[in-house]
Amino acid sequence: MEQSPKKIDRREYTLMIVPHHGQKVRSIRIPINTVKYTISLLCLIMIFMVGSFVEYRHTLTLAGTQKAELVVLRQNNDAQVSQIEKLASTTTSLQVDMERLNSLDAEIRRIVNNDDVTNTSRAGLVRPSVSYDGQGGPGMQPNSNNIVNINHIVNDLQSAVKVREQSLAELKQELLAKKARMAVMPSIWPTSGDVTSRFGWRSSPFGGGGDWHPGIDIANSSGTRIVATADGEVIQSEWYGGYGNMIQIDHGNGIRTIYGHNSQNLVQPGQMVKKGQLIAYMGSTGYSTGPHVHYEVRVNGTVVNPTSFLN
Ligand SMILES: [Zn+2]
Numbered sequence: 001m002e003q004s005p006k007k008i009d010r011r012e013y014t015l016m017i018v019p020h021h022g023q024k025v026r027s028i029r030i031p032i033n034t035v036k037y038t039i040s041l042l043c044l045i046m047i048f049m050v051g052s053f054v055e056y057r058h059t060l061t062l063a064g065t066q067k068a069e070l071v072v073l074r075q076n077n078d079a080q081v082s083q084i085e086k087l088a089s090t091t092t093s094l095q096v097d098m099e100r101l102n103s104l105d106a107e108i109r110r111i112v113n114n115d116d117v118t119n120t121s122r123a124g125l126v127r128p129s130v131s132y133d134g135q136g137g138p139g140m141q142p143n144s145n146n147i148v149n150i151n152h153i154v155n156d157l158q159s160a161v162k163v164r165e166q167s168l169a170e171l172k173q174e175l176l177a178k179k180a181r182m183a184v185m186p187s188i189w190p191t192s193g194d195v196t197s198r199f200g201w202r203s204s205p206f207g208g209g210g211d212w213h214p215g216i217d218i219a220n221s222s223g224t225r226i227v228a229t230a231d232g233e234v235i236q237s238e239w240y241g242g243y244g245n246m247i248q249i250d251h252g253n254g255i256r257t258i259y260g261h262n263s264q265n266l267v268q269p270g271q272m273v274k275k276g277q278l279i280a281y282m283g284s285t286g287y288s289t290g291p292h293v294h295y296e297v298r299v300n301g302t303v304v305n306p307t308s309f310l311n
Contacts, residue, residue, distance in 0.1 A: 193220030215296035244286025
């Protein structure tokens with residue numbers, strides 16, 4: 001199919017120039033297409049300029065926003081650096097605390113075991129290292145390397161805390177067992193006063209040479225408190241010959257204690273008593289020269305020196 005040739009607009013604009021002094025009028029003919037193209041071009045230039053201006057303003061606003069964001073980021077970064085510094089300082093101080101805790105643990109173990117020589121307990125087995133790779137002091141500078149170090153130290157501290165917790169739990173069990181053993185051991189004095197007769201051979205207070213004394217005598221004023229020297233069961237509370245008012249307590253493991261010459265017995269056979277519990281008042285009943293308590297300790301029926309049990 002044959003294409004019809006495009007119709008060309010051949011219209012023209014006539015521009016008349018009229019001078020002031022009667023000179024010849026000049027006219028300029030401009031083809032209408034030229035005018036159209038010029039206006040189109042001008043429009044394009046205008047659009048481009050407006051577009052560029054809008055773009056420029058947009059870029060300017062974006063730059064402002066980014067600058068503000070950068071300031072916020074920098075502030076956040078400063079805050080984080082400060083927090084890391086604080087964390088490093090806290091971690092260091094925690095290490096010092098843990099070291100102190102380790103020493104305390106070891107010291108308590110020494111006291112419990114009466115081991116005053118050197119610390120050979122497990123307390124010193126796992127100790128958190130004060131520093132990793134030669135760093136970690138109070139002067140630590142916060143950077144990624146030190147954050148790694150802080151993590152190492154924190155991990156170390158976590159392990160150390162677990163070890164310490166286990167060690168203290170064991171110590172608690174040992175102390176409870178020791179406390180239970182001590183509760184039934186007659187390890188305290190039955191009263192206050194002066195020891196007027198020791199255990200064993202002595203010159204008789206009643207004259208006639210020496211006699212063998214199966215306990216210790218502690219003298220004080222009449223009515224002085226007498227306490228059980230260990231946990232146990234009262235098996236005797238009565239007048240018993242030369243002992244006068246006497247109390248006998250069974251502490252288990254074959255250990256018994258006897259308190260004689262009391263002015264008044266305050267407990268009954270079958271009664272359970274605790275270490276330190278008031279059981280009688282001091283007197284001079286039975287074969288006695290003055291107010292005192294005659295105190296005996298028997299192990300499997302044999303009298304022993306009570307002072308060997310005293311702390
Ligand atoms: Zn006596």
